[in-house]
Amino acid sequence: MDYRLSGQRIFLVEDDLMLGESLSEILQAQGAEVNWHKNAERVMGCLQTSSYDLMILDIGLPKISGFELLAQLREMQQDLPVLILSARDTIQDRVFGLDLGADDYVLKPFDLSELLARVRVLIRRRCGRAQTKIKIGEVCLDPSSHQVFYLNQKISLSRQEYRLLKLLMEHIGQVITRDRLETALLDKDELESNALEVHIHHLRKKLFPEFIRTIRGVGYLVQVEL
Known part of the structure; x- marks a missing residue:
């Protein structure tokens, strides 16, 4: 197996059952986690409660077109990268999709190796x-130096x-589910404990309690307005 997409979460919106199932299996074989929807009606709700990489x-x-969904995404200032996969091959459609905010436009039928390369890019x-x-x-969080500052003072944080x-800060305003946090961040020997709550508690003490909000029964998020 090829795991070059390991840990990446991909949201697939495709109404063709055969293509959707095939793409899901291929992406999962590459190590990605795939959430496949056959229409656009429930997509926005899913994006508000969980985060994705592509x-x-x-x-x-059906009902709501991909163009309409893309417009809604960008109106909500969702910066999620979007790759359009469509049989509409006119220049007008491609330009329209890119102008709406798509990051790439791939025509059906497509070469699988090229599609996967574009996904990785x-x-x-x-x-x-x-x-x-x-x-x-x-x-302020600086990924290049792995340093965090609060009120211009450096804050000492553990690796976890x-x-x-x-x-949480990379997905401001979005709820990150408890399952994703535990799977992506915590050591295997911590998964059966209350380690996540302990880390959140420590962060709130080092920053301030209102910075990280608990969404009961779902997960946590960092507020847009503080």
């Missing part, structure tokens, strides 16, 4: 953008606290 979006969806770009400083209110805070 969306692969068909245009010819978009995810690398997103990771590259994450290397810039993240500032939310009086909290830093990784947890970075993930």
Whole structure:
């Protein structure tokens, strides 16, 4: 197996059952976690309660088109990278999709190796953008130096606290589920304990309690307005 997409979360919106199932299996074989939806109706709700690294979006969806969904995403200032996968091959459609905010436009039928390469490029770009400083209110996180500052004072964090805070700050305003935090951040020997709550408690003490909000029964998020 090829695990070059290991740990990446991909949101697939494709109404063709055969293609959707095939793509899901291929991406999972590459190590990605795939959430496949056959229409756009519940997509926005999913994106508000969980975070993803890339969306692969068909245009010819029932009821709500892929173009309409993309417009909604960008209106909500969602910076999730979007790769359009469509049989619409006119220049007008491609330009329209890119102008709406798509990061790439791949025509059906497609070469699988090229599609996977384009997926990796978009995810690398997103990771590259994450290397810039993240500032939310009086909290500043610098990924290049792995340092965190609050009120211009350096804050000492453990490795796990830093990784947890970075993930939350990279997805400001989005709920990160408890399952994802535990799977992505915590050591295997901590998974059966209350380690996540302990890390959150320590972060709140070192920063301030309101910075990380608990969404009961779902997970945690960092507020946009503090």
